[in-house]
Amino acid sequence: MKIDKLFEFTDREHAIAFQRENASRVICVDDPDFNPRLICGLDVSYDDNTAYAAAVVWDIKRRTNVEKLAMKDRVLVKYYPGLLGFREGPILARISQKLQTRADVFFVDGQGVAHPRRFGLACQFGLASDRPTVGVAKSLLYGRPEDEMIVDSAGHRIGTIVSVSSGKKFYVSVGHRISLETSTRLVSESIVDGQPVPLRQAHLQSELSKRSNLQ
Secondary structure, eight states: OOHHHHTOOSOHHHHHHHHHHHGGGOOOSOOTTOOOOEEEEEEEEEETTEEEEEEEEEETTTTEEEEEEEEEEEOOSOOOTTOHHHHHHHHHHHHHHHOSSOOSEEEESSOSSSSTTSOOHHHHHHHHHTSOEEEEESSOOSSEEETTEEEOTTOOEEEEEEEOTTSOEEEEEEEESSOHHHHHHHHHHTEETTEEHHHHHHHHHHHHHHHHHHO
16 A cells, blocks of 8 residues: 555545554564664644654664654644544654664654554554554553553553653553564663653654744
8 A cells, every 4th residue: 555545534434444444454563583772753743734743763772862853844634533643644754754764663652553443643654654663642542541551442452551750651552563562661661751762852853843943
């Protein structure tokens, strides 16, 4: 399937049907010999219908940034709960293609399979990029907490909860081509001062880009 087709939006009914049809394409296991080191955080800030996307590649072993990138683009789809991939996915796909560094894993500020139709933003981006992707959300969209797990109505494990000392929680689920265990470990290992560094740095970069353009 062409990348553009993965984000094509006609109406809510079509988008929901698309999510249900494509959820089975998401791979929830690690690639063979998977040993990730470079993690790219992706985030978007908005000013009306203008999006300011940022990508920050972080070396988890050296604990330092490798590359930062920002771009501005127009948003063509308004926000609908549960359909963020159609709004935000296209610009995340475009900025990821501009990176000079090949990241081993992408962290996306949103849901993966912890989603009513098992197809959140991280899954949509993961299929478009065909790269290991993790959804790291700040709130729970679907499922119920059970200890440090997120389970669906049938009790199936669909995500984990990473808690930090401040009491803040991050809701982790698979986007594509990675296991939940590895996803959780990478998010936990990237926490510095209560935040996953790649996503925090991407958020700061996107906000900086927005302020610079609005001045």
